[in-house]
Amino acid sequence: MTLNMGPQHPSTHGVLRVALELDGETIVRAKPLIGYLHTGMEKQAEYKTYTQSIPQTDRMDYISPLSNNLAFCLAVEKLLGIEPPARVQAIRVLLTELTRISSHAVWMGTHAIDLGALTVFWYTFREREKILSIYEQVSGARMTASYFRVGGLAMDIPGGLLDRCEKFVDEMPAHIDEYESLLTKNPIWLARTRGVAIVSAKDAIAWGLSGPILRGSGVSWDMRKNEPYSGYETYDFDVPVGKVGDAFDRYQVRVAEMRESTKIAKQAIARIRELGESGPYRVRDFKYVLPHKEEVKTSMEALIHHFKIVAHGFFPPAGEAYAAVEAPKGELGFYFVSDGSARPWRMKVRSPSFINLQALPLMVEGGLIADVIAAIGSIDIVLGEVDR
Amino acid sequence: MAITPERIEERLRERFPQVAFEREHGEALRDATLVVPADALVDVCTFLRDDPELRFAMLPWMGGVDYMPRVPRFETIYNLLSLETATRFTLKVRLPEEQPVVPTVSGVWPTAGWHERETYDFYGIVFSGHADLTRILLPEDWLGWPLRKDSPLGYEEVAFTHNTPGRTVPDPALKKLAPKKVKYRAQ
Numbered sequence: 001m002t003l004n005m006g007p008q009h010p011s012t013h014g015v016l017r018v019a020l021e022l023d024g025e026t027i028v029r030a031k032p033l034i035g036y037l038h039t040g041m042e043k044q045a046e047y048k049t050y051t052q053s054i055p056q057t058d059r060m061d062y063i064s065p066l067s068n069n070l071a072f073c074l075a076v077e078k079l080l081g082i083e084p085p086a087r088v089q090a091i092r093v094l095l096t097e098l099t100r101i102s103s104h105a106v107w108m109g110t111h112a113i114d115l116g117a118l119t120v121f122w123y124t125f126r127e128r129e130k131i132l133s134i135y136e137q138v139s140g141a142r143m144t145a146s147y148f149r150v151g152g153l154a155m156d157i158p159g160g161l162l163d164r165c166e167k168f169v170d171e172m173p174a175h176i177d178e179y180e181s182l183l184t185k186n187p188i189w190l191a192r193t194r195g196v197a198i199v200s201a202k203d204a205i206a207w208g209l210s211g212p213i214l215r216g217s218g219v220s221w222d223m224r225k226n227e228p229y230s231g232y233e234t235y236d237f238d239v240p241v242g243k244v245g246d247a248f249d250r251y252q253v254r255v256a257e258m259r260e261s262t263k264i265a266k267q268a269i270a271r272i273r274e275l276g277e278s279g280p281y282r283v284r285d286f287k288y289v290l291p292h293k294e295e296v297k298t299s300m301e302a303l304i305h306h307f308k309i310v311a312h313g314f315f316p317p318a319g320e321a322y323a324a325v326e327a328p329k330g331e332l333g334f335y336f337v338s339d340g341s342a343r344p345w346r347m348k349v350r351s352p353s354f355i356n357l358q359a360l361p362l363m364v365e366g367g368l369i370a371d372v373i374a375a376i377g378s379i380d381i382v383l384g385e386v387d388r
Numbered sequence: 389m390a391i392t393p394e395r396i397e398e399r400l401r402e403r404f405p406q407v408a409f410e411r412e413h414g415e416a417l418r419d420a421t422l423v424v425p426a427d428a429l430v431d432v433c434t435f436l437r438d439d440p441e442l443r444f445a446m447l448p449w450m451g452g453v454d455y456m457p458r459v460p461r462f463e464t465i466y467n468l469l470s471l472e473t474a475t476r477f478t479l480k481v482r483l484p485e486e487q488p489v490v491p492t493v494s495g496v497w498p499t500a501g502w503h504e505r506e507t508y509d510f511y512g513i514v515f516s517g518h519a520d521l522t523r524i525l526l527p528e529d530w531l532g533w534p535l536r537k538d539s540p541l542g543y544e545e546v547a548f549t550h551n552t553p554g555r556t557v558p559d560p561a562l563k564k565l566a567p568k569k570v571k572y573r574a575q
Contacts, residue, residue, distance in 0.1 A: 035525040208499030226474045319416025350449040358502045
């Protein structure tokens with residue numbers, strides 16, 4: 001029998017459709033069918049200046065907008081050959097780590113709902129809301145922040161932000177304990193996730209998986225450690241790994257990652273304090289990066305550059321660059337080909353959800369229908385990013 | 389310890405003396421890139437994956453680029469990753485406009501399956517030997533290859549009562565309230 005799961009099934013986290021070929025309750029073949037949310041972002045980017053594409057990136061993985069912003073900016077910065085100041089990098093680290101906590105909180109809540117544990121959702125979304133209002137304070141938007149810019153930030157962080165972040169980061173470990181008290185030793189949770197959707201380390205590598213799935217399978221690969229960017233090599237944190245590679249291992253990896261993220265965020269806050277709660281928030285390179293707003297009002301040269309960059313965009317050298325970050329869902333990378341004009345010749349997105357979803361048949365074939373829900377939840381997909 | 393791109397190239401030239409590798413040059417080429425002829429691609433990839441020194445066990449992504457009006461027009465690009473040494477290396481294959489066919493590497497890295505489908509979907513580049521080369525993101529009945537440079541960025545007008553021929557406004561009194569027909573242009 002062939003069963004059609006989705007594209008409007010509540011547990012497929014958006015418009016994912018899976019065609020399941022069944023023998024009784026056992027899955028013989030599973031085929032994910034995607035593209036329902038395809039909006040042609042890669043094509044559209046070819047018609048926009050680099051800065052105009054930043055809001056697009058928010059809409060890919062809309063659960064973690066700032067990680068997408070960061071990957072985009074790092075790739076363009078690599079193409080331009082510029083590096084933002086240490087203070088900017090610390091702010092980026094702080095905000096993307098909060099993003100990781102928020103993304104994992106959403107994942108945990110929805111994954112638990114899928115498996116019948118409704119309560120966790122209300123707890124995790126409480127903390128997620130706090131992060132969203134931090135976004136709001138920083139950028140004016142709760143979800144589509146678009147706060148990072150090529151060469152720096154859209155504007156400086158508002159006063160009082162660091163205290164607020166610090167309070168949140170200090171409280172967070174206790175909240176994670178709270179979540180864990182609902183799930184980690186819960187016999188139903190264990191029964192539904194242990195030994196389900198197993199991916200071996202060898203398969204995980206061959207299928208190009210990244211993020212918590214790869215680490216859940218016991219491969220210690222975290223781009224923040226192994227290919228550091230934005231100064232991650234100077235932060236002290238551990239990379240949690242699983243053993244078996246089942247849904248429960250992925251759960252444990254993500255929970256541990258939330259704790260590690262609070263550690264990193266705390267270090268980043270201290271670093272920003274050291275470098276100045278307010279200060280320069282962009283590279284001083286007027287050829288590519290907008291001058292600080294304050295300067296535009298006082299310097300003729302800055303005003304001219306401001307006008308030029310706003311009117312035409314900036315012109316990167318002809319060439320190509322790929323840069324990636326460890327986004328909450330895995331390796332998120334952008335590949336740019338530039339022909340020397342103000343618009344990219346080609347923008348390619350390496351979205352972790354797309355690649356991780358490809359391994360779904362590997363996880364569920366031979367298993368039971370009910371386990372498909374656990375498998376999809378444990379991959380942590382966002383269809384906006386799968387389909388782009 | 390990362391392996392230098394020079395060393396990778398040296399290993400490849402040692403192993404495949406008859407293959408014409410070409411190092412990619414560019415003003416701002418930020419990653420070491422080697423151009424490989426299409427017919428040697430699978431052997432080169434298998435070697436890069438299995439060689440005990442290089443061990444490029446993972447293919448994080450691959451994709452296509454259209455360089456119209458350049459000849460050859462298309463390129464497929466492969467980003468390789470060696471986890472033990474944290475090294476990345478990029479391979480490229482150049483493909484002519486008339487017959488953009490390249491052998492699939494899904495036998496080397498199964499992850500290439502969906503990437504190649506996506507590249508086929510966007511550019512019409514054919515991956516010979518691929519088990520299921522069908523459209524992935526676009527509808528099955530889509531005509532054309534949207535990411536080619538000669539494919540314009542446009543969109544279909546949404547069908548409402550006021551702009552669909554044959555659909556009449558139910559009440560004549562509403563007719564004057566109906567919005568004027570707007571003509572959309574492709575950007």
